[in-house]
Amino acid sequence: MKRLVAVLALAVAAMAVFIVTQARRLPPRAVLTVAATVDTTLPPAPLATGDSASTAGAADLVSVRTSSLPPPRRDLAEIQRRLTDGESGTYIREILLQRGDNNARWPDRQLEPLRVWVQPQSDIADFDRSLPERVRQAFDRWTRAGVPVAFTFVVDSARSDIPVVWVDKFDMAISGRTRWTHDQHWWIVGASIELALHHQSGSPLGGDAVAAIALHEVGHVLGLDHTMDERSIMCARVRVSDLSPADEHTAQLVYSIPPGSVVNP
Template sequence: MVERRLTGMIAAAAVLIVLFIFWDVFRPVARAVDSSAPAPTTLAVDSIARPIAPPTPPPAAPQPVAPATTASQGTAGPTVPAGRQPTYFDLLARSETRRRIRLTGTSTYLGEMLAASDDSMLRRWDNRQQSPVRVWFASTNAANFKPAFLEQIRAAFGQWANAGVPIRFDFVTDSTQAEVTVKWRIQFEIERTGQTDVTWDDQGHIQSAVVTLATFDPKGRPMEPDDIRVVAMHEVGHVLGLDHSKDSTDIMFPTAKVRELSDRDVRTVRLLYELTPGSVR
């Protein structure tokens, strides 16, 4: 009887030991999901998911100021170099220039030019009688181009050179030596048959020019040699530093109505080359 109880107790103890072993094996799993463990932070996940703003770019480098333009499509630097202010003698000379322009009244259109300009600056070449301004004709295969056009352009330059200004022109064959380039296009997109781009320094001294002539007018009509001469005369006026006149009897009227230089054209260009270039303000 005692042996049976002992056997039963041993068996019960064995069962308890086995159950204890099983409980101990599975106990870590229960601990892993224990709600008392600290909840994982969401900050790191949130910072990864949120797009990060790109770093602020450095300030853009200042862009160069676009050069000033005139009716003749010219470009120039500032009227007064940085750090330089006009002296008393500069202002005195400018006053004398304004007086001389006023005295001419309507016999010239130099006053009109200055009133219409943004910078009130006189622009012209230096005295170039001893060292002629070098002119180069660019080659072209533009439709309707005629070799006779070149002779008419030479005649246009010659008419201005004979107007009493201290300028002579020399026609060169080397483009690298050119100060004035004459080139061609078939037609302009706007109402014009010629355009001149003039470059000058901050004191009003012209440095270079590019004359572009069309072989067809805005209505599609082919240009004839004498038409080219008239347009070239207007453009050479821009090369010399003239802007537009308001009088339709002048060659420098925006739309050519005459075919020769007027007395006002001649007086205006002569006066321009008697005065000091630069600002008159």
């Protein structure tokens, strides 16, 4: 009995050492530990139109709307082969787990770029005139990741596909929020972004953190979801300032298969 107790005590001590060691490995940098979008705690989005259904999805705020887009050409065996061949070095399985095994993406929009409007001015304290350009750079950065989606920046918010607006802060520990809508085929058909200028506590986020959050939110716009990998911009708590190879490869894989279920019904 005494031996059992001793073994258990040793195991607990070893676990404690392991936890402390792991904790020390985390980067001490606080700059970009900005509590991005812990989305699963968000309440359902207000409905934009009467025929929408809304859920607080694993990725920010998701709603469903019927569209007239044609259904994608789907070959389940081919979809599963591409996933198996391409999943190494990606977090596609984490995304599919959060989506009930559904892939969400825009139709190819290289020839007809998505129109982005970034609010150019704000009276909110600590707004910096350089911020809108940093948001535009976030969109351009994802374009270079190799997805078949182009963006163009428009000056008329009413004619945009993706408005980006500034908010003072959120009433929860997030710094950005993306609302996006998919249709009956899981084509993404609309999105909007809100970016905070302050932490929930009221302290300013700063330009670097805002730029990182913008990158994270554009990832949501493209159909990506969260990963546990802290080296990636799609980690719920953003700790990096650029896309990781996993971010790029995951986005490429999302756009190498059609939208909708990746498993047998």
